[in-house]
Amino acid sequence: MYRDFEMTRDSSLTPLFDNVESAPGFLLWQIEMCWQRSVNQALSSFDLTYTQFIVLFISESLTLKNKHVYQHQVARFSRIDRMMTSRILSSLEKKQFIERDKLSGDARAKLVILTEKGKEVLQRSLKAVSAAEEGFFKPAGPDFVKNMQDILSDCTAV
Secondary structure (H helix, E strand, O other): OEOOOEEOOOOOEEOOEOOHHHOHHHHHHHHHHHHHHHHHHHHHHHOOOHHHHHHHHHHHHHHHHHOOOEHHHHHHHHOOOHHHHHHHHHHHHHOOOEEEEEOOOOOOOEEEEEOHHHHHHHHHHHHHHHHHHHHHHHHHOOOHHHHHHHHHHOOOOO
16 A cells, blocks of 8 residues: 655655555556456447446446436536547447437537437347456456446545
8 A cells, every 4th residue: 555655855756555556546547447448349340438338328328227317417426527438429429329309498408319229229239348357357256246336336426
């Protein structure tokens, strides 16, 4: 783990840590980068990034539960800020995977609807992501997901 920073004689900060390879934050960062490469490769044939896949998946999941889903609900559920969610949805709209309809006087309140093309690509990409997850996370063991959920429950929503 990391130890405290120490001031050196030349007034620069020098981080002292026993071994960066055993620091949880560093390991999580490395795993995340490796996972992103793996899952993005699996999704490349669907013209989706993992972030786009997640937003598409969340949009459909919330629609099945609530019938009407607004982009601010997708942002809240995914913990992605509203501006980034809007940009991701815009890219999905350009690919004709979703449509966004304004139902109220508020220009920011946009209903998110998966198109038939979006539903079809979601079904196919879901199989690819499931296979990628199975292969990538299997070595972590059965408690891995529960441990991640415990850590995430302590995080404040964005």
